[in-house]
Amino acid sequence: MDWQSVLNGFKAYLQLERGLSPHSIDAYLRDVTKLHEYLILQKLELSPAQIELKHLEGFIHWVNKLGLGRRSQGRLISGLKGFYKYLLVEDLIHDDPTDLLEGPKLSRKIPEVLSYEEIKAMLETIDLSEVHGTRNRAMLEVLYASGLRATELIELKLSNVYAEIGFLKVVGKNNKERLVPIGAVALKHLGHYLNHVRKLQNNIHKEHENIVFLNRRGKKLSRVMLFMIVKEAAKLAGITKNVSPHTFRHSFATHLIEGGADLKAIQDMLGHESITTTEIYTHLDNEFLKETVMSFHPRNQK
16 A cells, blocks of 8 residues: 555545545645655655554654644644545555544634624725725625625625525535525625626626626636725724624624524524534623623513
């Protein structure tokens, strides 16, 4: 079992069986290649099937000494677990050495969230008389109304906008599709952009004809351009928080939680695999919690 043939098989498995994006596939392959490089440096001529837990622990200790962050170590271990899962599926090994491999304990960072007033202020900074103002307003409205990731927004297709029923079909991580509702206000701004700006754009590239949001050259917007638009709106609104497109997603989820929305429904709308990922948005203000208890607990009723 030589490393190159195993890596080729692993790549095919990630592409065909798991349907991962090229970016995700490259990340998995880098993780395994890094392990192989470590073994070579240690003069350990081992095939993937010969690797034991002690070798993997030595590898993690090594990357830790090199200064790899705890979060990156955790992602690296996740990549190795994925690799050994593949070897088990293909019957190339009988025992998984990553079973007892533990990652670093990570603190769950509460994401930056904007208040509704801050969101509103950002939206109102956009000059609708400016050539791309209508498009930019529509993008930010959709981000806040539907909680899309940056990539999901810039990849949004015309054929996946169901305006008549108020839904968007979104292609998320691992090419998983989900239906996300879009509110009337966002739909109004999106419709105005599509009917009065995009429809009049006469330089659309053939491969981007089905993309909703286009740049002035008739091509799909880049992630960098979307970040710049969001940063500029935050700056004009006088917001000093570290704002990005993902901040709109965090704010969308947090505001729904605060409004009493069901956690499972929010998980489905965000496209989270696990409910524990969604639970990070349950960080409600202490005063809000106190007020709720004081108002509704039977022992506090006057």
